[in-house]
Amino acid sequence: MSLLVKSSKRGQTMVALEAGRLEYVGFAAYRLSLGETLPVSAGDQELCLVLLSGRVTIEGAGFSWQNLGDRQSVFEDKSPFAAYLPPGTDAQVTALSDVQIAVCAAPGAQGFAPRLIRPEQCKRSVRGKGANTRYVCDILPDSEPAHSLLVVEVRTPSGHSSSYPPHKHDTDDLPHQSFLEETYYHQVNPPQGFVFQRVYTDDRSIDQAMAVENSDLVVVPKGYHPVSVPYGYESYYLNVMAGPKRAWHFHNDPQHSWLLDL
Template structure:
Protein backbone atom coordinates (compact mmCIF):
# COMPACT_ATOMS: atom_id res chain seq x y z
CA UNK A 1 0.00 0.00 0.00
CA UNK A 2 1.18 3.51 -0.78
CA UNK A 3 0.74 5.25 2.59
CA UNK A 4 1.00 8.65 0.87
CA UNK A 5 -2.57 8.05 -0.33
CA UNK A 6 -3.65 7.85 3.32
CA UNK A 7 -6.23 5.11 2.81
CA UNK A 8 -7.32 4.44 6.40
CA UNK A 9 -5.99 1.40 8.23
CA UNK A 10 -9.26 1.25 10.20
CA UNK A 11 -12.42 0.87 8.11
CA UNK A 12 -15.77 1.42 9.82
CA UNK A 13 -18.97 -0.42 8.79
CA UNK A 14 -20.89 1.07 5.89
CA UNK A 15 -24.43 0.44 7.17
CA UNK A 16 -26.55 -1.98 9.17
CA UNK A 17 -27.86 -4.25 6.39
CA UNK A 18 -26.93 -5.69 3.00
CA UNK A 19 -23.20 -5.35 2.34
CA UNK A 20 -22.29 -3.67 5.61
CA UNK A 21 -18.50 -3.76 5.34
CA UNK A 22 -16.21 -3.67 2.30
CA UNK A 23 -12.57 -3.18 1.36
CA UNK A 24 -11.66 -3.30 -2.33
CA UNK A 25 -8.12 -3.83 -3.58
CA UNK A 26 -8.36 -1.02 -6.12
CA UNK A 27 -9.37 1.46 -3.42
CA UNK A 28 -6.84 0.26 -0.86
CA UNK A 29 -4.03 0.34 -3.46
CA UNK A 30 -3.50 -3.40 -3.03
CA UNK A 31 -2.67 -5.93 -5.71
CA UNK A 32 -5.02 -8.74 -4.73
CA UNK A 33 -7.14 -8.75 -1.60
CA UNK A 34 -10.83 -7.79 -1.46
CA UNK A 35 -13.23 -8.27 1.43
CA UNK A 36 -16.85 -7.70 2.30
CA UNK A 37 -19.44 -8.79 4.85
CA UNK A 38 -23.16 -8.96 4.22
CA UNK A 39 -26.46 -9.65 5.98
CA UNK A 40 -29.32 -11.46 4.23
CA UNK A 41 -32.86 -12.02 5.48
CA UNK A 42 -34.55 -15.41 5.26
CA UNK A 43 -35.37 -16.26 1.66
CA UNK A 44 -33.15 -13.52 0.26
CA UNK A 45 -31.01 -14.61 -2.68
CA UNK A 46 -27.42 -13.66 -3.49
CA UNK A 47 -26.51 -14.45 -7.07
CA UNK A 48 -22.94 -14.10 -8.23
CA UNK A 49 -20.16 -15.07 -10.61
CA UNK A 50 -16.54 -15.39 -9.47
CA UNK A 51 -15.11 -14.41 -12.89
CA UNK A 52 -11.31 -14.22 -12.70
CA UNK A 53 -11.32 -14.55 -8.91
CA UNK A 54 -11.25 -17.26 -6.28
CA UNK A 55 -13.75 -16.79 -3.43
CA UNK A 56 -13.74 -17.76 0.23
CA UNK A 57 -17.20 -17.53 1.84
CA UNK A 58 -17.15 -17.77 5.64
CA UNK A 59 -20.35 -18.33 7.63
CA UNK A 60 -20.44 -15.87 10.53
CA UNK A 61 -23.93 -16.89 11.68
CA UNK A 62 -27.11 -18.46 10.34
CA UNK A 63 -27.73 -21.03 7.60
CA UNK A 64 -27.76 -21.05 3.82
CA UNK A 65 -28.13 -23.29 0.81
CA UNK A 66 -26.16 -22.74 -2.38
CA UNK A 67 -26.18 -24.15 -5.87
CA UNK A 68 -23.30 -23.65 -8.28
CA UNK A 69 -22.02 -25.09 -11.52
CA UNK A 70 -19.61 -27.13 -9.34
CA UNK A 71 -22.12 -28.58 -6.88
CA UNK A 72 -24.72 -27.85 -4.22
CA UNK A 73 -24.26 -27.50 -0.47
CA UNK A 74 -26.30 -26.59 2.58
CA UNK A 75 -25.58 -25.73 6.19
CA UNK A 76 -27.98 -27.22 8.73
CA UNK A 77 -26.26 -26.37 12.01
CA UNK A 78 -24.79 -22.93 11.43
CA UNK A 79 -23.60 -21.11 14.51
CA UNK A 80 -25.81 -18.46 16.14
CA UNK A 81 -22.84 -16.09 16.39
CA UNK A 82 -19.09 -16.32 15.94
CA UNK A 83 -18.87 -17.08 19.69
CA UNK A 84 -21.16 -20.11 19.30
CA UNK A 85 -18.96 -22.44 17.22
CA UNK A 86 -16.59 -22.81 14.29
CA UNK A 87 -17.27 -21.51 10.79
CA UNK A 88 -18.49 -23.37 7.73
CA UNK A 89 -16.20 -22.45 4.83
CA UNK A 90 -16.94 -22.52 1.12
CA UNK A 91 -14.22 -22.13 -1.50
CA UNK A 92 -15.25 -21.32 -5.07
CA UNK A 93 -12.77 -21.23 -7.97
CA UNK A 94 -12.73 -18.98 -11.02
CA UNK A 95 -15.71 -18.87 -13.38
CA UNK A 96 -18.19 -20.19 -10.83
CA UNK A 97 -21.83 -19.17 -11.08
CA UNK A 98 -23.71 -19.42 -7.80
CA UNK A 99 -27.05 -18.75 -6.19
CA UNK A 100 -27.04 -18.60 -2.40
CA UNK A 101 -30.28 -18.51 -0.39
CA UNK A 102 -30.58 -17.45 3.25
CA UNK A 103 -32.22 -20.30 5.21
CA UNK A 104 -32.30 -18.54 8.60
CA UNK A 105 -33.99 -15.42 9.87
CA UNK A 106 -30.69 -13.55 9.54
CA UNK A 107 -27.64 -14.77 7.65
CA UNK A 108 -24.25 -13.14 8.25
CA UNK A 109 -21.49 -13.92 5.74
CA UNK A 110 -17.94 -12.75 5.08
CA UNK A 111 -16.35 -12.94 1.64
CA UNK A 112 -12.70 -12.70 0.73
CA UNK A 113 -11.62 -12.82 -2.90
CA UNK A 114 -8.65 -12.22 -5.13
CA UNK A 115 -7.62 -12.59 -8.74
CA UNK A 116 -6.42 -16.07 -9.68
CA UNK A 117 -4.80 -17.66 -12.72
CA UNK A 118 -5.19 -21.31 -11.66
CA UNK A 119 -8.22 -23.50 -11.03
CA UNK A 120 -8.83 -25.61 -7.94
CA UNK A 121 -11.86 -27.73 -7.00
CA UNK A 122 -14.76 -26.08 -5.18
CA UNK A 123 -14.80 -27.22 -1.56
CA UNK A 124 -17.32 -27.04 1.28
CA UNK A 125 -15.58 -27.40 4.65
CA UNK A 126 -17.60 -28.19 7.78
CA UNK A 127 -16.64 -27.02 11.29
CA UNK A 128 -15.41 -30.46 12.35
CA UNK A 129 -12.85 -30.35 9.53
CA UNK A 130 -11.23 -27.16 10.79
CA UNK A 131 -7.93 -27.69 12.59
CA UNK A 132 -7.82 -25.91 15.97
CA UNK A 133 -4.52 -24.51 17.20
CA UNK A 134 -3.95 -23.15 20.71
CA UNK A 135 -1.20 -20.62 20.25
CA UNK A 136 0.85 -18.55 22.69
CA UNK A 137 0.75 -18.81 26.49
CA UNK A 138 -0.23 -17.05 29.70
CA UNK A 139 -2.13 -13.86 28.79
CA UNK A 140 -1.13 -14.24 25.14
CA UNK A 141 -3.08 -17.49 24.72
CA UNK A 142 -5.57 -17.55 21.83
CA UNK A 143 -7.42 -20.02 19.59
CA UNK A 144 -6.86 -20.21 15.83
CA UNK A 145 -9.28 -22.14 13.58
CA UNK A 146 -7.88 -22.95 10.14
CA UNK A 147 -10.49 -22.29 7.45
CA UNK A 148 -8.54 -21.92 4.19
CA UNK A 149 -5.13 -22.99 5.39
CA UNK A 150 -1.85 -23.39 3.46
CA UNK A 151 -2.26 -26.51 1.36
CA UNK A 152 -6.07 -26.23 1.35
CA UNK A 153 -6.31 -26.14 -2.43
CA UNK A 154 -6.40 -22.51 -3.51
CA UNK A 155 -3.94 -20.41 -5.45
CA UNK A 156 -3.46 -17.46 -3.13
CA UNK A 157 -6.31 -17.17 -0.65
CA UNK A 158 -5.76 -17.99 3.05
CA UNK A 159 -8.22 -17.53 5.93
CA UNK A 160 -8.22 -18.20 9.67
CA UNK A 161 -10.46 -17.11 12.54
CA UNK A 162 -8.96 -16.18 15.90
CA UNK A 163 -10.47 -16.01 19.41
CA UNK A 164 -8.76 -13.84 22.00
CA UNK A 165 -10.13 -13.83 25.58
CA UNK A 166 -10.67 -10.66 27.57
CA UNK A 167 -7.39 -8.87 28.29
CA UNK A 168 -5.21 -11.24 26.28
CA UNK A 169 -2.70 -10.41 23.58
CA UNK A 170 -2.99 -11.92 20.10
CA UNK A 171 -0.88 -11.94 16.94
CA UNK A 172 1.91 -11.65 19.50
CA UNK A 173 4.88 -11.70 19.68
CA UNK A 174 4.45 -9.54 16.64
CA UNK A 175 5.19 -10.83 13.14
CA UNK A 176 5.25 -9.43 9.62
CA UNK A 177 4.78 -10.76 6.08
CA UNK A 178 5.50 -7.87 3.73
CA UNK A 179 8.38 -9.22 1.61
CA UNK A 180 9.08 -12.53 -0.09
CA UNK A 181 12.17 -14.17 1.38
CA UNK A 182 13.46 -17.62 0.43
CA UNK A 183 15.84 -19.79 2.43
CA UNK A 184 18.93 -21.47 1.01
CA UNK A 185 16.78 -24.35 -0.28
CA UNK A 186 14.32 -22.10 -2.06
CA UNK A 187 11.58 -22.55 0.55
CA UNK A 188 9.49 -19.52 1.47
CA UNK A 189 10.65 -18.09 4.82
CA UNK A 190 8.41 -15.04 4.56
CA UNK A 191 5.61 -14.42 2.08
CA UNK A 192 4.47 -11.01 0.86
CA UNK A 193 0.86 -10.90 1.98
CA UNK A 194 -1.97 -8.38 2.17
CA UNK A 195 -4.23 -8.96 5.17
CA UNK A 196 -7.53 -7.86 6.67
CA UNK A 197 -8.66 -8.22 10.29
CA UNK A 198 -12.46 -8.25 10.58
CA UNK A 199 -13.67 -7.88 14.16
CA UNK A 200 -16.59 -9.16 16.21
CA UNK A 201 -16.81 -8.45 19.96
CA UNK A 202 -18.96 -10.34 22.47
CA UNK A 203 -20.45 -7.13 23.94
CA UNK A 204 -21.59 -4.10 21.90
CA UNK A 205 -19.39 -1.64 23.79
CA UNK A 206 -16.29 -3.86 23.52
CA UNK A 207 -13.14 -3.19 21.57
CA UNK A 208 -9.65 -4.37 20.68
CA UNK A 209 -6.50 -2.34 20.16
CA UNK A 210 -4.22 -3.13 17.24
CA UNK A 211 -0.83 -1.65 16.41
CA UNK A 212 0.61 -1.63 12.89
CA UNK A 213 4.28 -0.71 12.76
CA UNK A 214 7.48 -1.24 10.79
CA UNK A 215 10.91 -1.82 12.25
CA UNK A 216 12.01 1.69 11.32
CA UNK A 217 8.72 3.15 12.70
CA UNK A 218 8.01 5.00 9.46
CA UNK A 219 4.65 3.31 9.89
CA UNK A 220 3.49 3.23 13.50
CA UNK A 221 -0.26 3.52 14.02
CA UNK A 222 -2.83 2.41 16.61
CA UNK A 223 -6.34 1.31 15.65
CA UNK A 224 -9.20 0.89 18.13
CA UNK A 225 -11.35 -1.80 16.54
CA UNK A 226 -14.99 -2.31 17.47
CA UNK A 227 -17.82 -4.54 16.21
CA UNK A 228 -17.67 -5.09 12.43
CA UNK A 229 -14.58 -2.91 11.94
CA UNK A 230 -11.81 -3.94 9.56
CA UNK A 231 -8.14 -3.22 10.14
CA UNK A 232 -5.88 -3.34 7.09
CA UNK A 233 -2.32 -4.60 7.32
CA UNK A 234 -0.42 -3.24 4.30
CA UNK A 235 2.99 -4.02 5.82
CA UNK A 236 4.79 -4.32 9.11
CA UNK A 237 4.10 -5.97 12.45
CA UNK A 238 0.52 -6.01 13.76
CA UNK A 239 -0.17 -7.20 17.34
CA UNK A 240 -3.64 -7.09 18.96
CA UNK A 241 -4.89 -6.89 22.54
CA UNK A 242 -8.48 -7.57 23.62
CA UNK A 243 -9.98 -4.89 25.86
CA UNK A 244 -10.37 -6.11 29.44
CA UNK A 245 -13.86 -7.54 29.91
CA UNK A 246 -14.41 -8.25 26.20
CA UNK A 247 -13.78 -11.42 24.26
CA UNK A 248 -12.59 -10.65 20.75
CA UNK A 249 -13.01 -12.50 17.47
CA UNK A 250 -11.28 -11.60 14.24
CA UNK A 251 -11.41 -13.17 10.82
CA UNK A 252 -8.27 -12.91 8.73
CA UNK A 253 -8.07 -13.08 4.97
CA UNK A 254 -4.60 -13.05 3.43
CA UNK A 255 -3.38 -13.22 -0.12
CA UNK A 256 -0.25 -12.32 -2.02
CA UNK A 257 2.92 -13.91 -3.33
CA UNK A 258 2.20 -17.41 -1.97
CA UNK A 259 -0.61 -19.49 -0.49
CA UNK A 260 1.24 -19.35 2.79
CA UNK A 261 1.39 -17.95 6.30
CA UNK A 262 5.19 -17.73 6.36
CA UNK A 263 6.23 -14.73 8.42
CA UNK A 264 9.10 -13.10 10.32
CA UNK A 265 8.93 -12.31 14.03
CA UNK A 266 9.86 -8.93 15.46
CA UNK A 267 13.34 -9.75 16.84
CA UNK A 268 12.82 -7.36 19.76
CA UNK A 269 10.13 -9.63 21.19
CA UNK A 270 11.19 -13.18 20.23
CA UNK A 271 12.46 -13.83 23.76
CA UNK A 272 8.85 -13.90 24.95
CA UNK A 273 8.31 -17.32 23.35
CA UNK A 274 10.49 -18.85 26.08
CA UNK A 275 8.86 -16.94 28.93
CA UNK A 276 5.41 -18.52 29.13
CA UNK A 277 4.62 -20.83 32.02
CA UNK A 278 1.23 -22.16 30.90
CA UNK A 279 -1.93 -21.76 28.83
CA UNK A 280 -5.02 -19.68 29.58
CA UNK A 281 -7.75 -22.08 30.78
CA UNK A 282 -10.41 -20.05 28.92
CA UNK A 283 -9.07 -21.45 25.64
CA UNK A 284 -10.45 -23.12 23.57
CA UNK A 285 -13.41 -20.73 23.47
CA UNK A 286 -15.41 -22.55 20.77
CA UNK A 287 -15.58 -26.02 19.24
CA UNK A 288 -17.37 -27.80 16.42
CA UNK A 289 -21.02 -28.63 17.19
Protein backbone atom coordinates in the same frame (compact mmCIF):
# COMPACT_ATOMS: atom_id res chain seq x y z
CA MET B 1 -4.71 6.80 4.50
CA SER B 2 -6.32 5.14 7.50
CA LEU B 3 -5.93 1.38 7.73
CA LEU B 4 -9.26 1.16 9.61
CA VAL B 5 -12.40 0.57 7.51
CA LYS B 6 -15.48 1.35 9.57
CA SER B 7 -18.53 -0.88 9.37
CA SER B 8 -22.07 0.14 8.50
CA LYS B 9 -24.91 -0.50 10.93
CA ARG B 10 -27.50 -0.64 8.14
CA GLY B 11 -27.88 -2.37 4.82
CA GLN B 12 -26.76 -5.70 3.50
CA THR B 13 -23.06 -4.82 3.39
CA MET B 14 -21.55 -4.70 6.89
CA VAL B 15 -18.07 -3.74 5.70
CA ALA B 16 -16.12 -3.97 2.45
CA LEU B 17 -12.56 -3.35 1.36
CA GLU B 18 -12.44 -0.73 -1.39
CA ALA B 19 -11.63 -2.26 -4.78
CA GLY B 20 -7.94 -1.89 -5.60
CA ARG B 21 -6.97 -1.02 -2.03
CA LEU B 22 -4.73 -4.10 -1.88
CA GLU B 23 -3.12 -5.92 -4.78
CA TYR B 24 -3.90 -9.47 -3.65
CA VAL B 25 -6.63 -9.44 -0.98
CA GLY B 26 -10.33 -8.59 -1.30
CA PHE B 27 -12.93 -8.77 1.47
CA ALA B 28 -16.55 -8.01 2.27
CA ALA B 29 -18.95 -9.12 5.02
CA TYR B 30 -22.72 -9.17 4.62
CA ARG B 31 -25.85 -9.48 6.75
CA LEU B 32 -28.92 -11.21 5.35
CA SER B 33 -32.40 -11.63 6.78
CA LEU B 34 -34.50 -14.77 6.37
CA GLY B 35 -35.25 -15.31 2.68
CA GLU B 36 -32.80 -12.73 1.34
CA THR B 37 -30.27 -13.72 -1.30
CA LEU B 38 -26.70 -12.69 -2.08
CA PRO B 39 -25.35 -13.23 -5.61
CA VAL B 40 -21.63 -14.00 -5.72
CA SER B 41 -19.44 -13.96 -8.82
CA ALA B 42 -15.78 -14.98 -8.68
CA GLY B 43 -14.78 -13.48 -12.03
CA ASP B 44 -11.02 -13.97 -12.39
CA GLN B 45 -10.58 -14.40 -8.65
CA GLU B 46 -10.98 -17.31 -6.27
CA LEU B 47 -13.35 -16.90 -3.34
CA CYS B 48 -13.82 -18.39 0.09
CA LEU B 49 -17.28 -17.84 1.57
CA VAL B 50 -17.19 -18.13 5.36
CA LEU B 51 -20.51 -18.54 7.14
CA LEU B 52 -20.05 -16.46 10.27
CA SER B 53 -23.50 -17.20 11.74
CA GLY B 54 -26.93 -18.45 10.75
CA ARG B 55 -28.02 -20.99 8.11
CA VAL B 56 -27.82 -20.77 4.32
CA THR B 57 -28.09 -22.66 1.07
CA ILE B 58 -25.34 -22.05 -1.52
CA GLU B 59 -26.14 -23.00 -5.12
CA GLY B 60 -24.42 -22.70 -8.48
CA ALA B 61 -23.75 -24.63 -11.67
CA GLY B 62 -22.87 -28.18 -10.63
CA PHE B 63 -23.33 -27.74 -6.88
CA SER B 64 -26.13 -27.26 -4.36
CA TRP B 65 -25.20 -27.17 -0.69
CA GLN B 66 -28.36 -27.16 1.38
CA ASN B 67 -29.15 -26.03 4.92
CA LEU B 68 -25.61 -25.17 6.03
CA GLY B 69 -24.89 -23.66 9.41
CA ASP B 70 -24.34 -24.78 12.96
CA ARG B 71 -23.60 -21.65 14.97
CA GLN B 72 -25.46 -18.49 15.86
CA SER B 73 -22.38 -16.50 16.81
CA VAL B 74 -18.68 -16.51 15.93
CA PHE B 75 -18.05 -16.75 19.68
CA GLU B 76 -19.50 -20.26 19.91
CA ASP B 77 -16.87 -22.95 20.30
CA LYS B 78 -17.58 -24.30 16.82
CA SER B 79 -15.84 -24.22 13.45
CA PRO B 80 -17.68 -22.63 10.50
CA PHE B 81 -19.03 -23.93 7.25
CA ALA B 82 -17.21 -22.40 4.27
CA ALA B 83 -17.16 -22.78 0.50
CA TYR B 84 -14.29 -22.48 -1.98
CA LEU B 85 -15.22 -21.07 -5.41
CA PRO B 86 -12.64 -21.00 -8.22
CA PRO B 87 -12.48 -18.37 -11.00
CA GLY B 88 -15.49 -18.25 -13.29
CA THR B 89 -17.91 -19.50 -10.64
CA ASP B 90 -21.26 -17.82 -10.01
CA ALA B 91 -23.28 -18.71 -6.93
CA GLN B 92 -26.28 -17.58 -4.94
CA VAL B 93 -26.47 -17.58 -1.15
CA THR B 94 -30.00 -17.87 0.29
CA ALA B 95 -30.56 -17.06 3.95
CA LEU B 96 -32.56 -19.63 5.94
CA SER B 97 -32.33 -17.44 9.06
CA ASP B 98 -30.63 -14.19 9.98
CA VAL B 99 -27.14 -14.62 8.54
CA GLN B 100 -23.70 -13.06 8.57
CA ILE B 101 -21.34 -14.22 5.82
CA ALA B 102 -17.87 -13.15 4.66
CA VAL B 103 -16.60 -13.20 1.09
CA CYS B 104 -12.81 -13.51 0.92
CA ALA B 105 -11.08 -12.97 -2.44
CA ALA B 106 -7.65 -13.30 -4.04
CA PRO B 107 -6.16 -13.86 -7.52
CA GLY B 108 -7.25 -17.22 -8.90
CA ALA B 109 -6.19 -19.80 -11.45
CA GLN B 110 -7.82 -22.67 -13.28
CA GLY B 111 -7.52 -26.24 -12.08
CA PHE B 112 -9.63 -26.09 -8.92
CA ALA B 113 -13.24 -27.16 -8.41
CA PRO B 114 -15.92 -25.66 -6.17
CA ARG B 115 -16.00 -27.44 -2.83
CA LEU B 116 -17.75 -27.27 0.50
CA ILE B 117 -15.55 -26.96 3.59
CA ARG B 118 -17.26 -28.58 6.55
CA PRO B 119 -16.53 -27.72 10.21
CA GLU B 120 -14.91 -31.09 10.86
CA GLN B 121 -12.37 -30.37 8.09
CA CYS B 122 -11.10 -27.22 9.84
CA LYS B 123 -8.05 -27.74 12.02
CA ARG B 124 -8.40 -26.19 15.48
CA SER B 125 -5.46 -25.34 17.74
CA VAL B 126 -4.43 -23.30 20.76
CA ARG B 127 -1.65 -20.76 20.23
CA GLY B 128 0.41 -18.93 22.85
CA LYS B 129 0.30 -19.22 26.64
CA GLY B 130 -0.81 -17.19 29.63
CA ALA B 131 -2.39 -13.88 28.62
CA ASN B 132 -1.18 -14.56 25.07
CA THR B 133 -3.42 -17.62 24.63
CA ARG B 134 -5.84 -17.60 21.67
CA TYR B 135 -7.89 -20.18 19.79
CA VAL B 136 -7.24 -20.72 16.09
CA CYS B 137 -9.36 -22.36 13.39
CA ASP B 138 -7.72 -22.94 10.00
CA ILE B 139 -10.41 -22.69 7.32
CA LEU B 140 -8.27 -22.57 4.16
CA PRO B 141 -4.62 -23.17 5.13
CA ASP B 142 -1.73 -23.65 2.71
CA SER B 143 -2.07 -27.42 3.13
CA GLU B 144 -5.45 -27.33 1.32
CA PRO B 145 -5.96 -26.71 -2.42
CA ALA B 146 -6.20 -23.10 -3.65
CA HIS B 147 -4.14 -20.74 -5.76
CA SER B 148 -3.64 -17.69 -3.50
CA LEU B 149 -6.08 -17.59 -0.61
CA LEU B 150 -5.30 -18.30 3.04
CA VAL B 151 -8.19 -17.97 5.52
CA VAL B 152 -8.13 -18.43 9.30
CA GLU B 153 -10.26 -17.28 12.23
CA VAL B 154 -9.09 -16.57 15.77
CA ARG B 155 -10.89 -16.09 19.09
CA THR B 156 -9.00 -14.20 21.80
CA PRO B 157 -10.22 -14.17 25.43
CA SER B 158 -10.83 -11.11 27.58
CA GLY B 159 -7.64 -9.32 28.62
CA HIS B 160 -5.42 -11.27 26.21
CA SER B 161 -3.19 -10.26 23.31
CA SER B 162 -3.20 -11.86 19.88
CA SER B 163 -1.01 -11.85 16.77
CA TYR B 164 1.57 -11.32 19.49
CA PRO B 165 4.52 -11.03 19.91
CA PRO B 166 4.23 -8.75 16.89
CA HIS B 167 5.09 -10.48 13.63
CA LYS B 168 5.14 -9.57 9.95
CA HIS B 169 5.11 -11.29 6.57
CA ASP B 170 5.93 -8.57 4.06
CA THR B 171 9.18 -9.77 2.46
CA ASP B 172 9.53 -12.38 -0.30
CA ASP B 173 12.41 -14.29 1.31
CA LEU B 174 11.29 -17.90 1.59
CA PRO B 175 11.78 -20.03 3.58
CA HIS B 176 12.48 -17.30 6.15
CA GLN B 177 9.54 -15.00 5.39
CA SER B 178 6.77 -14.73 2.81
CA PHE B 179 5.06 -11.68 1.36
CA LEU B 180 1.37 -11.76 2.24
CA GLU B 181 -1.10 -8.90 2.40
CA GLU B 182 -3.76 -9.33 5.07
CA THR B 183 -7.08 -8.08 6.35
CA TYR B 184 -8.53 -8.46 9.84
CA TYR B 185 -12.32 -8.57 10.10
CA HIS B 186 -13.21 -8.04 13.76
CA GLN B 187 -16.17 -8.87 15.94
CA VAL B 188 -16.41 -8.11 19.67
CA ASN B 189 -18.49 -9.73 22.42
CA PRO B 190 -20.46 -7.95 23.85
CA PRO B 191 -20.80 -5.92 20.64
CA GLN B 192 -20.49 -2.47 22.22
CA GLY B 193 -16.85 -3.20 23.04
CA PHE B 194 -13.65 -2.50 21.18
CA VAL B 195 -10.15 -3.91 20.75
CA PHE B 196 -6.88 -2.21 19.89
CA GLN B 197 -4.76 -3.04 16.86
CA ARG B 198 -1.46 -1.48 15.84
CA VAL B 199 0.09 -1.78 12.37
CA TYR B 200 3.70 -0.60 12.08
CA THR B 201 6.88 -1.15 10.07
CA ASP B 202 10.49 -1.19 11.24
CA ASP B 203 11.12 2.24 9.73
CA ARG B 204 7.74 3.55 11.00
CA SER B 205 6.69 4.56 7.48
CA ILE B 206 3.47 2.91 8.65
CA ASP B 207 2.55 3.34 12.32
CA GLN B 208 -1.15 3.40 13.14
CA ALA B 209 -2.85 2.40 16.40
CA MET B 210 -6.60 1.91 16.11
CA ALA B 211 -9.59 1.40 18.39
CA VAL B 212 -11.50 -1.25 16.44
CA GLU B 213 -15.23 -1.76 16.98
CA ASN B 214 -17.60 -4.58 16.12
CA SER B 215 -17.55 -5.55 12.39
CA ASP B 216 -14.75 -3.12 11.51
CA LEU B 217 -11.96 -4.13 9.12
CA VAL B 218 -8.23 -3.47 9.50
CA VAL B 219 -6.01 -3.44 6.40
CA VAL B 220 -2.45 -4.77 6.71
CA PRO B 221 -0.50 -4.03 3.52
CA LYS B 222 2.77 -4.71 5.36
CA GLY B 223 4.30 -4.53 8.82
CA TYR B 224 3.64 -5.92 12.27
CA HIS B 225 0.00 -6.10 13.40
CA PRO B 226 -0.69 -7.10 17.06
CA VAL B 227 -4.13 -7.03 18.71
CA SER B 228 -4.98 -6.37 22.38
CA VAL B 229 -8.34 -7.14 23.97
CA PRO B 230 -9.56 -5.07 26.97
CA TYR B 231 -10.90 -6.79 30.09
CA GLY B 232 -14.55 -7.80 29.88
CA TYR B 233 -14.69 -8.36 26.13
CA GLU B 234 -13.89 -11.24 23.77
CA SER B 235 -12.32 -10.79 20.36
CA TYR B 236 -12.96 -12.61 17.11
CA TYR B 237 -11.19 -11.90 13.86
CA LEU B 238 -11.22 -13.47 10.43
CA ASN B 239 -7.88 -13.21 8.62
CA VAL B 240 -7.56 -13.23 4.85
CA MET B 241 -4.03 -13.44 3.43
CA ALA B 242 -2.71 -13.64 -0.12
CA GLY B 243 0.47 -12.84 -2.01
CA PRO B 244 2.65 -13.98 -4.90
CA LYS B 245 3.40 -17.30 -3.20
CA ARG B 246 0.91 -19.27 -1.11
CA ALA B 247 2.99 -19.86 2.01
CA TRP B 248 2.77 -18.40 5.53
CA HIS B 249 6.23 -17.74 6.97
CA PHE B 250 6.49 -14.85 9.41
CA HIS B 251 9.19 -12.82 11.15
CA ASN B 252 8.86 -11.71 14.78
CA ASP B 253 9.73 -8.17 15.78
CA PRO B 254 13.20 -8.65 17.32
CA GLN B 255 12.48 -5.96 19.93
CA HIS B 256 9.75 -8.16 21.39
CA SER B 257 10.90 -11.70 20.60
CA TRP B 258 12.12 -12.09 24.20
CA LEU B 259 8.49 -12.64 25.12
CA LEU B 260 8.69 -16.08 23.52
CA ASP B 261 11.05 -17.16 26.32
CA LEU B 262 8.57 -16.40 29.11
